[in-house]
Structure formats: C-alpha cells, structure tokens
Amino acid sequence: xxxxxxxxxxYTLKDRCRVCYTCxxxxxxxxxxxxxxxxxVVNDRCIGCGNCVKVCSQGAKISLRSVDEVFSLLNxxxxxxxxxxxSFPAEFTEIxxxxxxxxxxxxxxxxxxxxxxxxxxxxxxxxxxxxxxIGYSGDISSDCPAVTYxxxxxxxxxxSSLAPIVSPMVAMCRILHKKHGDNLKIVFIGPxxxxxxxxxxxxxxxxxLELREMFELKDIHPSNTELxxxxxxxxxxxxxxxxxxxxxxxxxxxxxxxxxxTVIADGRINFKExxxxxxxxYIRNKHLELLCCEGCIMGPGTTPGGKKYAxxxxxxxxxxxxxxxxxxxxxxxxxxxxxxxxxxxxFEPEDRRFDTPPEEKILTVLHSMGKYTAQDHLNCGxxxxxxxxxxxxxxxxxxxxxxxxxxxxxxxxxxxxxxxxISNEKLASAKAALKQSEKLAHMGQxxxxxxxxxxxxxxxxxMYSNILMDEAPEGEPLRExxxxxxxxxxxxxxxxxxxxxxxxxxxxxxxxxxxxxxxxHSLNSILKPxxxxxxxxxxxxxPIAKLDIDQMMQVLTNLEKNSVESMPNGGDLRVSxxxxxxEVIFIVSDTGFGISKENMNKIFTPFxxxxxxxxxxxxxxxxxxxxxxxxxxxxxxTSNADPSKGTTGTSFKITIPRGLKLQN
Numbered sequence: 001x002x003x004x005x006x007x008x009x010x011y012t013l014k015d016r017c018r019v020c021y022t023c024x025x026x027x028x029x030x031x032x033x034x035x036x037x038x039x040x041v042v043n044d045r046c047i048g049c050g051n052c053v054k055v056c057s058q059g060a061k062i063s064l065r066s067v068d069e070v071f072s073l074l075n076x077x078x079x080x081x082x083x084x085x086x087s088f089p090a091e092f093t094e095i096x097x098x099x100x101x102x103x104x105x106x107x108x109x110x111x112x113x114x115x116x117x118x119x120x121x122x123x124x125x126x127x128x129x130x131x132x133x134i135g136y137s138g139d140i141s142s143d144c145p146a147v148t149y150x151x152x153x154x155x156x157x158x159x160s161s162l163a164p165i166v167s168p169m170v171a172m173c174r175i176l177h178k179k180h181g182d183n184l185k186i187v188f189i190g191p192x193x194x195x196x197x198x199x200x201x202x203x204x205x206x207x208x209l210e211l212r213e214m215f216e217l218k219d220i221h222p223s224n225t226e227l228x229x230x231x232x233x234x235x236x237x238x239x240x241x242x243x244x245x246x247x248x249x250x251x252x253x254x255x256x257x258x259x260x261x262t263v264i265a266d267g268r269i270n271f272k273e274x275x276x277x278x279x280x281x282y283i284r285n286k287h288l289e290l291l292c293c294e295g296c297i298m299g300p301g302t303t304p305g306g307k308k309y310a311x312x313x314x315x316x317x318x319x320x321x322x323x324x325x326x327x328x329x330x331x332x333x334x335x336x337x338x339x340x341x342x343x344x345x346x347f348e349p350e351d352r353r354f355d356t357p358p359e360e361k362i363l364t365v366l367h368s369m370g371k372y373t374a375q376d377h378l379n380c381g382x383x384x385x386x387x388x389x390x391x392x393x394x395x396x397x398x399x400x401x402x403x404x405x406x407x408x409x410x411x412x413x414x415x416x417x418x419x420x421x422i423s424n425e426k427l428a429s430a431k432a433a434l435k436q437s438e439k440l441a442h443m444g445q446x447x448x449x450x451x452x453x454x455x456x457x458x459x460x461x462x463m464y465s466n467i468l469m470d471e472a473p474e475g476e477p478l479r480e481x482x483x484x485x486x487x488x489x490x491x492x493x494x495x496x497x498x499x500x501x502x503x504x505x506x507x508x509x510x511x512x513x514x515x516x517x518x519x520x521h522s523l524n525s526i527l528k529p530x531x532x533x534x535x536x537x538x539x540x541x542x543p544i545a546k547l548d549i550d551q552m553m554q555v556l557t558n559l560e561k562n563s564v565e566s567m568p569n570g571g572d573l574r575v576s577x578x579x580x581x582x583e584v585i586f587i588v589s590d591t592g593f594g595i596s597k598e599n600m601n602k603i604f605t606p607f608x609x610x611x612x613x614x615x616x617x618x619x620x621x622x623x624x625x626x627x628x629x630x631x632x633x634x635x636x637x638t639s640n641a642d643p644s645k646g647t648t649g650t651s652f653k654i655t656i657p658r659g660l661k662l663q664n
Contacts, residue, residue, distance in 0.1 A: 031047070118235040145192070
C-alpha cells in the first residue's frame with residue numbers, strides 16, 4: 001500500500017486567526033507554528049487528526065476540500081463506488097432509515113454504494129487470528145491513520161509494533177476491486193481528515209460535511225429521494241467499529257480475546273499516554289486499540305456540537321437492528337469469498353522530531369521571559385504548551401514566540417503602562433513648564449519696558465527729594481514729608497531693579513562649588529528670629545557640583561527668607577542637600593502656614609503675592625523659577641495649608657544637574 005501522507009490537509013485563514021492558541025493547545029504533536037501571533041499548520045509535523053479545526057471557534061482552520069474533485073470523478077466515464085464509513089448513523093440523525101441516505105448518495109451519480117463496515121468485519125477477523133497466534137506479544141492497531149502517523153513520526157522506534165494489517169477502508173477498496181475490477185473508482189466518505197492521505201488505493205476521500213455540501217449543491221433531500229439499500233457485501237458486527245472498543249466488539253469470538261489482553265484508549269491525551277507506556281514497556285505485551293478522536297463518531301469531518309454518548313447510542317441501535325435483519329448465510333458466504341484478500345501493509349519510520357536545542361539557548365529564551373528559577377516556571381499552558389520548558393524549546397526551534405507567554409505578556413503590559421504614565425507625567429510637566437516659560441517671557445518683555453521708562457523719572461525724583469531734604473531744617477514737617485518721598489522712591493527703585501533682574505536673560509557662570517558649604521553659607525546670610533529653629537541636613541557623598549554661585553545663592557536665600565516669613569509664630573526651617581552621580585537636590589521645608597490649594601498654580605506668576613501690601617513684589621518665586629530653568633533644573637513644590645489634614649507647611653525641592661553643560 002502506498003501512503004500519500006503530507007498532502008496539506010489543514011489550512012489557516014489568516015484574517016480569522018485571533019491569537020488564542022487553542023489550536024496549539026489541542027494539537028497532540030504541536031504541529032502549529034506561531035508567526036506574528038498567527039497560527040499556521042506545519043504540514044511536515046501534522047498527523048491529520050483535525051483537532052485544530054474542531055476547536056477553532058473563529059473558523060480560521062479549514063480542511064482540504066474534495067467536493068470539486070468528486071464531482072469531476074462522477075462526471076467521468078468510470079464506474080464509481082461510494083464507500084461510506086460505519087459512523088454514518090451518528091452523523092445523519094435526521095435520516096432514521098439508512099436506505100434514504102443510500103438513495104441520496106446514488107442520486108449524486110454513484111454506481112455503487114457500499115459499507116466500509118464489511119471491511120471492518122474482515123479486518124477484525126484478521127486481528128482475531130493474529131492475537132490468537134502462539135507467541136503473540138502485543139502490537140498497536142493500525143486502523144486510525146492519525147495514530148499510525150503519530151507513531152511513524154514521533155515514536156519511530158516502535159513502528160515495528162504497528163499491526164501489519166490494513167484499515168477497514170483499505171480492506172474495502174481491495175474487496176471492491178476484486179468484485180468489480182481494477183478500473184473501478186472508489187470514493188471514501190467518512191468522519192476523518194487523515195483518511196484523505198492514508199492510502200493511494202482510494203481515488204478520493206471526503207468527509208460527511210462535504211457529502212452534506214454536495215447534497216445541498218444538487219438540491220437532494222430525503223423528500224425527493226427513492227429508498228435504496230447498500231450494495232453487496234453487507235456488513236455484520238463491523239458496523240460497531242467506529243465507537244471506542246469497536247475492534248474488540250467486532251471480533252466474533254470475544255471469549256478468545258480476553259479483555260485483560262487489550263488496552264483501549266481514545267482522545268488526544270489518552271492515546272499518547274498509552275503509546276508512551278507501551279514504548280516504556282509497561283504494557284508491551286498488550287494489544288493497543290487506539291483512536292486519536294473520541295471514537296470515529298466524533299471525528300473532525302462530522303457536524304460540530306454532536307453529543308458523544310448520544311451518537312454512540314445511535315450506532316448501537318443501528319447495529320442491533322442490522323443484525324436482526326442480517327442474512328447471515330450470505331454474510332458468511334461473502335466472508336469466505338473475500339477471506340483470501342491481502343490485508344497486509346508495511347509501515348516505514350519517518351522521524352519528524354527535531355533535536356533538543358543546546359541548554360544555553362533554552363536558558364537564554366527562558367531568561368528573556370523572566371524565568372530564572374524553577375519557581376518562575378508556572379506551566380500554566382496559556383501559551384498552548386504544557387510546560388515553560390517546552391515553550392522555550394519551541395521558540396528556539398522557530399515554532400513559537402516569547403509573547404505567547406501570558407504572564408510575561410501581562411508583565412510587559414504593566415511595564416508599558418507604567419512607562420506610559422511616567423511619559424505622560426513628564427509630558428504634562430514639560431507642557432506646564434513651557435506654558436510658564438512663555439508667560440514669564442511675555443512678562444519679562446513687559447517688565448523690561450516698564451523698568452526702562454521708570455528708571456529715569458525715579459532717578460530725578462530721588463535726586464531732587466534728597467536735595468530738598470538736605471535743605472530743609474531739622475524738625476520741620478516738610479522734612480518728614482520729603483523723607484517719606486525719598487523712602488518710597490527708593491522702594492520703587494528696588495522694584496524696578498527686581499523687574500530688570502526678572503526680565504534680563506542672565507548668563508549662567510558655572511564654577512565648581514561645595515554645595516554643603518554653599519548651603520550652610522546661605523543659612524548664615526539670613527536673619528533668624530529666636531522662635532525659628534533651623535535644621536541643616538547634608539546627605540550627600542560627593543558635594544562638588546557646577547553652579548552659578550551668585551544666582552543659586554539668590555535662590556536659596558529667597559526660599560529661606562520666605563520660609564522664615566511664613567512662620568511669624570515660630571517653627572522649623574529644615575534645609576537638606578542630597579544627590580547622586582548626576583544630580584544635586586536642595587530641599588527647603590518649613591512648618592509655616594502653607595500655600596492654599598487654589599494658589600498653588602499661581603506662585604510662579606509674576607506680581608502674584610499673598611504678602612501684605614508693601615511686603616512683597618511677587619517677583620521672588622518667578623525669579624527663582626527662571627534661575628532654576630537656566631540651570632536646566634527642576635523645581636517641585638508641596639504644601640499643606642489645612643491643619644485638619646496634618647502639619648501645615650511648604651517644601652521646595654530643587655534638582656540641578658551636577659555637571660551642567662550649557663549652550664549660549
């Protein structure tokens with residue numbers, strides 16, 4: 001028998017694949033390759049079980065379609081025989097009389113319609129004979145092509161244990177060729193995809209679903225069909241073959257094949273476990289009756305959603321009725337006639353396994369997914385592989401991707417969200433800084449213009465008021481008035497000077513500075529009332545940084561004076577210096593009355609002040625902001641003005657690059 005496997009049996013519709021890995025999870029041999037999140041069938045590794053088609057809720061996996069080829073065959077001049085698998089009663093539940101279904105198949109153009117179940121009768125007899133042979137040491141049934149492919153490709157060391165007996169389908173093909181001649185064309189109709197590639201002795205293979213499609217295309221229904229029975233030879237107990245234990249039940253002399261000598265397993269997990277135990281020697285003396293599906297009644301070529309036990313019951317009902325009406329004499333005659341049919345076949349090992357990659361490559365992949373210890377191996381199966389190790393091996397082999405690991409993907413997502421939040425915060429901070437810089441620039445231009453216009457008249461007022469005051473006698477009321485004019489003129493001059501400093505884009509003259517001594521000096525430069533407690537905390541290892549000494553001294557002393565003024569009833573002024581390899585951080589905190597929430601966004605606005613009239617110009621903090629920004633630094637403020645929420649006070653945190661390089 002020629003085996004034509006490795007026709008492409010299953011295809012992926014990429015636009016429907018939704019990255020769920022269900023097909024990979026359900027594939028008994030992991031014959032799925034994930035490329036850019038989409039699952040593609042690796043034909044060289046596929047055993048044709050069709051599990052991926054059955055479980056894909058999106059319809060992204062489709063099987064090889066044979067409808068057009070069968071129609072073409074029916075339109076030829078050849079005689080065509082349809083061989084229908086014994087699982088048909090479980091599929092066509094809406095057709096209780098099998099003669100209606102046979103009539104519908106004939107109406108498609110088939111010359112003969114036969115039961116594969118008779119081939120099962122013949123094959124079961126051969127298995128019975130083999131198992132009763134003296135010295136029989138156990139083997140594996142070869143009627144399920146998916147199982148034989150699995151052993152040939154993934155357990156080639158035990159290929160010799162495959163029973164050298166053809167499947168009922170191939171047996172029926174040989175029977176029909178003997179009965180009707182070698183020119184007969186045969187179409188097998190059943191529940192299985194793998195049958196499409198099992199043997200070259202069939203001309204075409206189609207599933208029950210494809211048969212339904214042909215009925216629909218030709219508008220063939222039970223209501224417009226004449227009754228017709230199967231052509232000879234009719235089957236006996238072989239009709240029970242498609243259910244689990246079917247081969248065992250088909251045997252005519254059950255007593256001669258004790259149940260304890262047979263291991264029966266079906267389903268993608270159970271059949272693999274049975275093969276593994278057989279190969280390891282635990283059940284080596286047993287006969288393994290294996291089905292890749294949960295019995296052929298649940299094959300991938302059947303209507304989805306069917307109930308296993310309900311379908312099994314339908315098979316049982318059909319077989320019981322069939323045996324009641326069976327012409328046993330004719331059946332025995334047919335069994336005798338075809339008992340000399342050659343039922344042998346030979347299997348060649350065809351190893352499809354790939355070599356285990358080097359351990360260092362596997363470890364590299366595992367580490368890339370954050371798996372460094374055994375505790376990191378969750379083995380959750382979300383990726384479709386049973387273990388993290390299997391997933392890593394598949395990645396090295398080019399069959400999988402790291403993103404398939406759900407815990408790893410979630411962790412990456414969390415990191416991305418966190419980084420995005422940080423980026424958003426930085427963007428918001430930069431946006432606020434840009435807005436503040438634009439505001440300061442406009443105010444600076446206005447301030448410069450005002451200061452320029454006021455300087456000259458203020459100078460004249462100051463000069464002449466001083467001259468008049470010098471000429472006025474001591475004790476005269478006029479002298480006191482002139483003294484007031486001089487004082488207020490001086491105050492105006494200071495305001496103008498502040499405006500000019502604010503408006504002027506000063507150059508930053510950097511010099512290496514010991515920031516600890518520098519900060520201590522700033523504290524020594526302010527007047528400290530007795531009710532103010534000053535705490536200086538130098539918490540920096542390397543105190544050397546490049547600063548503009550004059551401008552940064554102005555920053556610290558202004559903040560320290562503001563803190564002192566915010567504590568008229570006494571309190572704590574705490575100044576600390578911190579830093580790392582790249583930055584120096586100054587923190588000035590007080591326990592004063594704090595800044596109200598509604599004023600926090602205004603404190604760097606020129607001319608905004610909460611001090612009493614004549615006590616402040618509202619230019620100190622904007623000037624500090626400008627100096628810090630010229631140092632390419634950052635200034636952050638936290639404050640509490642509500643005693644019910646804790647200790648009141650304000651804290652300014654100024655961060656300056658340690659080795660700043662400025663562009664002119």
